[in-house]
Every structure is written in C-alpha cells, then in structure tokens.
Amino acid sequence: MAQSLFIALKNQHPSCRIDVLAPAWTFALLEKMPEVTNAIVLPVPRGQLSLIERYQLGKRLRLENYDQAIVLPNSWKSALIPFFAAIPLRTGYIGESRWGLLNDIRKLDKRLLKMTVQRFVALGLPKNAALPPKCPMPAIVIENDSQQSVAQKFKLTSAMKIIVLCPGAEYGEAKRWPISHYADIAKRKFGQGWQVWLLGSDKDNAIAEQINQASGNVCNNFAGRTSLAEAVELMSLASVVVTNDSGLMHVAAALDKDLIALYGSSDPGFTPPLNKKAKIISLNLDCSPCFKRECPLYPPEHENHTQCLAKIKPDRVLDTLDTLH
Numbered sequence: 001m002a003q004s005l006f007i008a009l010k011n012q013h014p015s016c017r018i019d020v021l022a023p024a025w026t027f028a029l030l031e032k033m034p035e036v037t038n039a040i041v042l043p044v045p046r047g048q049l050s051l052i053e054r055y056q057l058g059k060r061l062r063l064e065n066y067d068q069a070i071v072l073p074n075s076w077k078s079a080l081i082p083f084f085a086a087i088p089l090r091t092g093y094i095g096e097s098r099w100g101l102l103n104d105i106r107k108l109d110k111r112l113l114k115m116t117v118q119r120f121v122a123l124g125l126p127k128n129a130a131l132p133p134k135c136p137m138p139a140i141v142i143e144n145d146s147q148q149s150v151a152q153k154f155k156l157t158s159a160m161k162i163i164v165l166c167p168g169a170e171y172g173e174a175k176r177w178p179i180s181h182y183a184d185i186a187k188r189k190f191g192q193g194w195q196v197w198l199l200g201s202d203k204d205n206a207i208a209e210q211i212n213q214a215s216g217n218v219c220n221n222f223a224g225r226t227s228l229a230e231a232v233e234l235m236s237l238a239s240v241v242v243t244n245d246s247g248l249m250h251v252a253a254a255l256d257k258d259l260i261a262l263y264g265s266s267d268p269g270f271t272p273p274l275n276k277k278a279k280i281i282s283l284n285l286d287c288s289p290c291f292k293r294e295c296p297l298y299p300p301e302h303e304n305h306t307q308c309l310a311k312i313k314p315d316r317v318l319d320t321l322d323t324l325h
Contacts, residue, residue, distance in 0.1 A: 001138065005072075008125070010035045017038075019038040020036050021081065059085070068089040076097070079095075083100075091106065093108045106122070137274050137275065140255060147237065156237070161195070163242065165219070167182050175246065177264075184314040187215045197219065200231075202223075240258040241260070244261075250274070252275075263280060263281070264306060266289050268280045
C-alpha cells in the first residue's frame with residue numbers, strides 16, 4: 001500500500017529521489033517498485049526501542065541530506081531515526097504524541113481517510129490538500145528473465161491455467177478461510193484441468209499441507225519453499241488468485257491479477273485489495289469486522305466458530321471465479 005504514496009510523490013515531483021527505510025524482508029518487494037531509488041535496512045526488530053541503534057543510523061543518514069521524511073507508522077519510536085538524521089521536514093500523524101520528533105504533524109480524520117492507503121497518500125500531499133486524496137494503484141514490475149528463472153527452478157509449465165491459493169494470514173485464525181473450503185476449490189479446479197498452487201510463508205506450510213492432503217494431493221505446495229521474491233514471481237504466472245486478507249492479497253492486487261479476496265474479521269473498506277478487477281467476498285455479519293485474531297464469540301469446536309468465514313461456501317467462490325474465467 002505504501003507504493004501508492006511513492007507513485008503519488010513521483011507524480012508531483014518526477015525527479016525526486018525516494019529512499020525507503022524498512023525491514024530487510026521487504027526488499028524483495030521494494031526492488032520491484034520503480035519509484036524507489038534505495039532501500040535502507042531498519043536494523044532493529046519490530047517492537048524494540050533499540051535507542052542506540054536508531055541514533056547511530058540516524059547519524060549516518062545525515063550525510064544523505066534528505067529534504068523530507070514521511071513516517072508511515074504511528075509509533076513514537078518510528079519517528080526517532082528521522083529526528084536523529086536532522087531531516088528538516090518530518091511529516092506524519094501525531095500518533096503516540098510525537099510533538100518535537102515530527103515538525104509537520106497531521107491530525108488523522110478517520111471520517112475522511114477511511115482506508116489505510118488514503119492515509120499514506122495524504123501524508124505526501126500539502127497540509128491543505130483536499131481530502132480524501134486520489135490514490136494511484138500499486139503496480140510492481142516483474143522482469144521476464146526472473147520470472148522464467150523461477151519457473152525453471154521449480155520445473156513448472158504454464159500450459160494449463162493456474163489458480164493460486166493463499167491460505168495464510170499472519171494476523172490470526174479469524175482471517176483464515178477454512179482448510180476444507182480451500183481443499184474443495186483445489187479438487188474442483190484440478191478436475192477442470194487447472195494447476196493448483198499454494199503460496200505462503202514457513203508459518204503457512206502446515207496449513208497448506210493439510211489443504212493439499214484434503215484435496216487428494218492435487219496441489220503444488222510452495223508454502224515455505226520459496227523466498228518472498230520467488231513467491232511474487234510465481235504469483236505473476238497465475239491466471240487467478242484466491243486469498244485471505246493478507247500480504248499476498250496485496251501482492252496479487254499489485255500484479256493486476258484476477259483476484260478473489262475473502263474477508264472475515266477484518267474490514268474490506270479499510271484495507272481492500274487495490275485492484276479494480278478484485279472481487280471481495282464478505283458476509284457482513286453483525287459481529288464483523290471484529291478485528292480479533294481469534295473468534296471472540298464461539299470456541300473452535302462450536303459450529304459457528306469463525307462463521308464470518310466458514311459460511312462463505314466454496315460454491316460462492318467458484319461462481320465468482322466463473323465470472324472471471
């Protein structure tokens with residue numbers, strides 16, 4: 001979603017240089033964003049203050065003579081490095097009372113800026129700009145050579161249509177469509193002559209393997225077998241993607257893929273896939289969005305556990321797929 005901000009900045013100032021300070025794992029995505037000049041490793045683990053490390057990095061960044069820092073996270077510590085770097089204009093929302101650390105403080109109006117991407121893009125605009133802003137669609141760039149290299153590494157063929165299933169969700173179980181539903185989709189699309197690929201991180205491998213077993217081992221399970229860069233390259237080969245509300249959902253959107261996004265505990269109005277072709281399925285139950293990691297109403301053994309997702313039946317997803325292909 002931050003790429004929408006990068007594109008908006010380039011639209012305003014075509015010759016501007018954009019460097020991004022971020023965790024190292026994000027570099028695989030940043031390298032595919034043509035707006036980004038340099039990626040700088042954030043050297044501290046998430047959630048840790050690590051004041052000395054932040055000061056040392058800020059001091060080194062003074063040599064770059066940046067004109068502006070735009071701080072997307074709302075935490076107090078996230079504003080420290082731009083402050084230590086003595087960047088003259090430091091823009092961000094007030095967040096955790098960041099007076100002094102930031103000197104271009106914006107007050108977040110959640111009624112006007114309902115979506116995360118709108119909040120990001122607004123920080124790149126003048127303080128008096130009309131809100132909500134127009135948000136450019138993310139568009140990560142895939143090089144044909146790297147795409148083919150990954151296909152060769154995994155001995156893949158694109159002779160058949162490919163459906164990519166993304167069953168993981170870092171946030172928690174309340175964002176995960178049931179294993180049995182994914183397995184049903186896999187069996188039925190495989191029966192129609194499609195290839196079925198499962199993508200995800202190491203943490204998603206167990207779930208992906210359960211889906212594969214429940215489908216009769218018709219899937220190619222890549223979860224935990226690829227780097228993030230390779231997962232993106234593989235997804236770029238897909239005909240269609242079915243996914244939970246997850247990071248890979250946003251990757252699929254940025255690849256301009258036909259996409260079905262399944263929402264349970266989260267809000268499709270807050271973090272939707274930024275792709276006009278995306279189809280969002282949400283039951284809009286009275287209890288959702290609850291934004292909980294686990295279903296707060298029913299225990300796992302109850303038939304209504306995570307009903308916001310469980311009651312989205314595979315037939316509905318398949319019917320939606322038929323409108324795409």
